[in-house]
Amino acid sequence: MGEEKDVRLFKEQKAVVERLCSTYRTGRIGHAYLFDGGNGTGKEAAALFFAKLLLCENPGNSVPCETCHSCRRIASGNHPNITIIRPDGQAIKKEQMSNLIFAMTKKGYESGRKIYIIAQADKMNVAAANTLLKFLEEPEGVVTAILMTDSYQSILPTIQSRCQRIPFLPPSRKVMIEELVRMGITSTMAATVTTMTANLDEAIHLASEDQFAHMRKTVLKLVEALDSQVHETLLFIQSEWSPLFKEKEETDRGLNLLLYAYRDIVAYKAGLQSTPTFPDQQEFFKGCAMKMTYSYLSANMEAILQAKKRLHSNMNRTLLMEQLVLSMQEGLLVV
Structure with a gap:
C-alpha cells in the first residue's frame, strides 16, 4: 500500500515532489512547511516521503533509498525522531502541543534531524496554535515541522508567515469518476461523492x-x-x-x-x-x-x-x- 501511495504521489503531485527533492539537493531545508491541499491529495504521503529523504542513510538522486534502516522504520511508523500529531476529538489541544515540544526538547532521540508532522493543523485550538507559534519562532536543535491542512485560511496568519507553503493540486475529478464507474458505482453517485472528497477510498465508502x-x-x-x-x-x-x-x-x-x-x-x-x-x-x-x-x-x-x-x-x-x-x-x- 505504501508503494502504491508513493507511485500516486509521484504521478499526481509531481511539482511537489520535485520541489521537496530540490530543497534537499540544495541543502536549503526550512524549519517549517505548510502542506496545503484537499483531502486525498497525498499530503501525508508527501510528508513521509520528505521525512524519509531528510533521514535516509543512502539517498540517491535526491530521493530516499527506501531500504535503509531509517527508511524502513519510517515506513513502519517506528522512527524515534518523527512525531505525528492528530486531532484529539474535534481539535488539537494545547496539552498535545506542550507534550510535543517537551518530547522535541528532551534527550533520548537519535542523532540527526527531528521532524514533527501535524495532521489537520487547522484544527488546532487557539491555545495550541499559540504554543506551537512560540516553538516555531525559537526551535531547539535541528528541527523540521510539517503542518498539513485542507483549509489554509483557517491557519493563524502568524503561523502561515513562519512556514513555507507548498500547495497540492486536486486530483482529476474526471479520472476519479471513471474509476468509480468502472467499480460499478453509478455515474450520478460518482459525480456527487467526487465533489465531497478527493480521496478515492472515501469516495467509494460514501457511494456505498x-x-x-x-x-x-x-x-x-x-x-x-x-x-x-x-x-x-x-x-x-x-x-x-x-x-x-x-x-x-x-x-x-x-x-x-x-x-x-x-x-x-x-x-x-x-x-x-x-x-x-x-x-x-x-x-x-x-x-x-x-x-x-x-x-x-x-x-x-x-x-x-x-x-x-x-x-x-x-x-x-x-x-x-x-x-x-x-x-x-x-x-x-x-x-
Whole structure:
C-alpha cells in the first residue's frame, strides 16, 4: 500500500515532489512547511516521503533509498525522531502541543534531524496554535515541522508567515469518476461523492453508504421545499431534515451538499460546462436557474457558508437550519 501511495504521489503531485527533492539537493531545508491541499491529495504521503529523504542513510538522486534502516522504520511508523500529531476529538489541544515540544526538547532521540508532522493543523485550538507559534519562532536543535491542512485560511496568519507553503493540486475529478464507474458505482453517485472528497477510498465508502444516499435525497428535497410556503419548509426541517442530520459532522455534510446544489444551479445559469454534483437534477436545476437571479443565488450560497461557520459554535442544529431556510426564503420573496 505504501508503494502504491508513493507511485500516486509521484504521478499526481509531481511539482511537489520535485520541489521537496530540490530543497534537499540544495541543502536549503526550512524549519517549517505548510502542506496545503484537499483531502486525498497525498499530503501525508508527501510528508513521509520528505521525512524519509531528510533521514535516509543512502539517498540517491535526491530521493530516499527506501531500504535503509531509517527508511524502513519510517515506513513502519517506528522512527524515534518523527512525531505525528492528530486531532484529539474535534481539535488539537494545547496539552498535545506542550507534550510535543517537551518530547522535541528532551534527550533520548537519535542523532540527526527531528521532524514533527501535524495532521489537520487547522484544527488546532487557539491555545495550541499559540504554543506551537512560540516553538516555531525559537526551535531547539535541528528541527523540521510539517503542518498539513485542507483549509489554509483557517491557519493563524502568524503561523502561515513562519512556514513555507507548498500547495497540492486536486486530483482529476474526471479520472476519479471513471474509476468509480468502472467499480460499478453509478455515474450520478460518482459525480456527487467526487465533489465531497478527493480521496478515492472515501469516495467509494460514501457511494456505498445507504445513509449518504438518504442524505443526498433529503438535500434535494430541501431545494424543492424552499420553493414552497415558509411553514411547509420549517415542517420539512423538523420532520425530515433534523432526524437524519443529527450530529455536527452530518449537518456539515448536508450543508456542503446544499451548497453544491446551488453551485450547480449557478453553473447552469452561466452556461458552464463543468461536471455537476447532481447530474440527475439537470432539468430541475435548469428550471431553477431560469427563475433565480444571480444576486439571490449568491445570497443563498453566502447564507449556507455562514451557517457552516455557526455550526461550529455549538448552536442548536435545528434552530440553525430553521434560521437558514427563513433567510433563504426571504431572498426568494424579494426576487
